[in-house]
Amino acid sequence: MKKAIVAAGAVFIALSVGTYVFANGTMIQDRFITENLPNQQIDLQSSDLSEYPSPDGTKRVVLQISQVDPISGHLMLVPEIRWSDGAKQRLDISFLDMNEERERQPHAIWLSDDKVLLGGKLIFDTRTKETVSITDRLSDLEGATAWTYRVNPSKNKLALIGKYPNSAKKVIRVIDLNTMSAADVYQYNEAKMEPQGVVPALAWDEHDRIYFDTFQGEKPVVLQLEKGNVRLFKENAATPQGSPDGKYLAVFPTSNYYSKKDTASPETKIIDLHTGKEVGSASFLGRTIWSKDNAYIGVQGMNEMKVWKVKPDGTLDTKLEKTVLPDNLTSVFFDGHFLKYNTVENTGKDVKRNAVSIPLN
Numbered sequence: 001m002k003k004a005i006v007a008a009g010a011v012f013i014a015l016s017v018g019t020y021v022f023a024n025g026t027m028i029q030d031r032f033i034t035e036n037l038p039n040q041q042i043d044l045q046s047s048d049l050s051e052y053p054s055p056d057g058t059k060r061v062v063l064q065i066s067q068v069d070p071i072s073g074h075l076m077l078v079p080e081i082r083w084s085d086g087a088k089q090r091l092d093i094s095f096l097d098m099n100e101e102r103e104r105q106p107h108a109i110w111l112s113d114d115k116v117l118l119g120g121k122l123i124f125d126t127r128t129k130e131t132v133s134i135t136d137r138l139s140d141l142e143g144a145t146a147w148t149y150r151v152n153p154s155k156n157k158l159a160l161i162g163k164y165p166n167s168a169k170k171v172i173r174v175i176d177l178n179t180m181s182a183a184d185v186y187q188y189n190e191a192k193m194e195p196q197g198v199v200p201a202l203a204w205d206e207h208d209r210i211y212f213d214t215f216q217g218e219k220p221v222v223l224q225l226e227k228g229n230v231r232l233f234k235e236n237a238a239t240p241q242g243s244p245d246g247k248y249l250a251v252f253p254t255s256n257y258y259s260k261k262d263t264a265s266p267e268t269k270i271i272d273l274h275t276g277k278e279v280g281s282a283s284f285l286g287r288t289i290w291s292k293d294n295a296y297i298g299v300q301g302m303n304e305m306k307v308w309k310v311k312p313d314g315t316l317d318t319k320l321e322k323t324v325l326p327d328n329l330t331s332v333f334f335d336g337h338f339l340k341y342n343t344v345e346n347t348g349k350d351v352k353r354n355a356v357s358i359p360l361n
Contacts, residue, residue, distance in 0.1 A: 095119035191215035203242030291334035
């Protein structure tokens with residue numbers, strides 16, 4: 001579980017975060033992964049958690065901590081827009097930083113230089129200062145919310161998985177981010193073998209096909225959805241994670257996800273969606289991150305990381321077999337031909353974020 005320490009009126013983040021335990025005793029931790037953090041050391045405001053610059057670099061979303069649950073340590077976040085000229089606007093919206101039962105969602109996704117999707121709840125236009133609600137399109141779902149959401153590579157569609165109230169039916173809903181029209185593209189029954197607290201995952205490819213995980217009997221599978229038609233993409237697999245350009249998919253091979261029956265070794269596989277072939281493998285389970293230009297792919301485990309360079313033919317070439325990551329890590333991201341990570345240092349008076357760069361050439 002994520003914990004926070006409150007001292008002298010300031011909020012400091014202790015990096016004991018969501019931990020997942022697999023049948024063979026392997027553990028991975030759900031750490032912050034934000035690709036757009038500054039590369040130099042900076043002093044954080046006491047309530048700032050992370051930030052997401054716009055594509056043109058003229059503005060950024062800064063997530064601020066508004067509340068800390070003293071028992072669970074979960075954080076309530078409020079986004080603030082900051083322009084390069086010093087102007088600021090704090091938005092009237094808040095959302096919970098994901099706990100260990102949920103797949104971490106990107107809190108801020110820039111759809112263009114001006115529009116940003118925040119917490120999966122609304123779209124804010126930084127030019128007109130107008131907001132468009134996503135939540136209004138979810139009012140018929142249980143809790144009026146989605147478990148999982150992802151934006152497609154073209155950034156004009158949002159896919160989400162929700163559940164109908166008092167029903168075993170799950171639904172994949174797609175929202176057109178230009179017209180804001182919503183359509184349910186697939187419904188399926190909640191699996192009897194689905195472990196409590198495990199949230200379904202989904203991903204897009206470059207042809208707007210959707211990949212999601214579920215169960216067929218006791219077998220975890222990743223399915224591919226295209227224009228209402230579903231086919232088996234990979235059996236004995238779970239948690240699809242797509243690259244920004246939709247050309248690669250990372251999955252966890254498993255014989256029975258989150259079950260004591262699972263005898264598979266923990267690992268992460270990278271699949272080329274053009275050929276369907278495995279092009280990379282990390283010998284540990286972890287969260288996959290991608291560089292903005294899709295030139296590098298990394299898998300982050302609890303205290304280690306493996307990095308590949310994407311070659312012109314689409315195959316992967318190992319650049320870092322394994323890199324040890326520090327315990328006080330807050331984020332890992334790619335910046336050009338560098339792997340960079342940030343750490344937090346509590347000096348007793350303030351919190352400083354330090355950056356480390358590892359060349360990949």
